[in-house]
Amino acid sequence: MTIRVGMIGHGYFGRIQFEAWQRLEGVELVGVTEKSPECVNALIESGFAGKVFDNVETMLSTIDIDVLDISTPPASHGELLTKCVGKVAMVICQKPFCTSLSEAMTMTKLFDGSLSKLVVHENFRFMPWYRKIRDILARGELGAIRQAHFRMRPGDGIGESAYLLRQPYFRQMKRFLVHETGIHWIDVFRFLFGEPRSVFADLWQSNQGLAGEDSGLILFEWETGLRAVFDGNRTLDHAADNHRLTMGEFLVEGENASLSLDGFGNIAVRKRGEKQFVPVPHEFEDRGFGGDCVYHFQKHIVEHLVTGSVIETLASDYLANMRIAEKVYRSAKTGRREIM
Numbered sequence: 001m002t003i004r005v006g007m008i009g010h011g012y013f014g015r016i017q018f019e020a021w022q023r024l025e026g027v028e029l030v031g032v033t034e035k036s037p038e039c040v041n042a043l044i045e046s047g048f049a050g051k052v053f054d055n056v057e058t059m060l061s062t063i064d065i066d067v068l069d070i071s072t073p074p075a076s077h078g079e080l081l082t083k084c085v086g087k088v089a090m091v092i093c094q095k096p097f098c099t100s101l102s103e104a105m106t107m108t109k110l111f112d113g114s115l116s117k118l119v120v121h122e123n124f125r126f127m128p129w130y131r132k133i134r135d136i137l138a139r140g141e142l143g144a145i146r147q148a149h150f151r152m153r154p155g156d157g158i159g160e161s162a163y164l165l166r167q168p169y170f171r172q173m174k175r176f177l178v179h180e181t182g183i184h185w186i187d188v189f190r191f192l193f194g195e196p197r198s199v200f201a202d203l204w205q206s207n208q209g210l211a212g213e214d215s216g217l218i219l220f221e222w223e224t225g226l227r228a229v230f231d232g233n234r235t236l237d238h239a240a241d242n243h244r245l246t247m248g249e250f251l252v253e254g255e256n257a258s259l260s261l262d263g264f265g266n267i268a269v270r271k272r273g274e275k276q277f278v279p280v281p282h283e284f285e286d287r288g289f290g291g292d293c294v295y296h297f298q299k300h301i302v303e304h305l306v307t308g309s310v311i312e313t314l315a316s317d318y319l320a321n322m323r324i325a326e327k328v329y330r331s332a333k334t335g336r337r338e339i340m
Helices: 012-023 037-045 056-062 074-084 101-111 128-138 168-172 177-193 293-307 315-334
Strands: 003-008 027-033 051-053 067-070 090-094 117-121 145-152 198-204 215-221 227-233 248-254 257-261 267-271 278-280
Touching: 003 012, 003 056, 003 293, 012 027, 012 293, 027 056, 037 051, 051 056, 056 074, 067 074, 074 090, 074 101, 090 293, 101 117, 101 315, 117 315, 128 177, 128 248, 128 257, 128 267, 128 293, 145 177, 177 198, 177 215, 177 227, 177 315, 198 315
Parallel strands: 003 027, 003 067, 027 051, 067 090, 090 117, 145 227
Antiparallel strands: 145 248, 198 215, 215 227, 248 257, 257 267, 267 278
């Protein structure tokens, strides 16, 4: 079985997705829609053997596609999704998923009952360290989890030129830290700990040249009594060779032991009463982005298409992340805890 993939967009992150599709066994990348001359040249220089189109309608009417992968900024999602619903078996939409919860709900409803399955490209939960951490938690090695703290410190948002070379549209996003970036950890926290009961947030700007917030503290609470903090500041950094590998540091504290994740992708566990953290072996490759999480996400999609396995990031499920993000913004505005 060969899965025929078409892509929309070959910009910064689209190229990471493009390269990962080309590595996947049983996948043929047959077409890309791209209007930017610079991006089209990059496609040609890559030796791409498929067809290049300047609009999605022509691509969909010219070649047979099993999976359509949309890798464009959120402002384009609504129009593109409307054009492809019912015309391809699976559509993968990059996050941020649309421009708002309202638009995302509209697009998800549009796909309900259609011939197309809508999936969100949420890749952080596919970072190898989070898969390993979830296994450790599932085995109960830490005991009951009481607190967790992720410090996001990519250090890429400082100065007047922040994001201009990589993703310049970041600078104009009126909702930035949470809508664009923090939602990854909303999803990771749900992946690791389940559904939170409440959130309380404080958001602010560290780089005044941006339209939206780039720093914040978000406190999550669960029915079990667990509290977890997302502590993000894009202008600050952390110890790492590649500051976009883990994008920060993570500490999970249980009754029997604590677990740490550092900026090099290393996991370690310290048992209660002991003085040293002991490394936990796990394998990953610093390739593409985030321990090759894009490849692992796309492999997850391929496995579903071949075996019928469950998809973890269906749009209908992903709306839960966006509802939490809305609660975060509301809490930051009102100064009050928001109940789910």
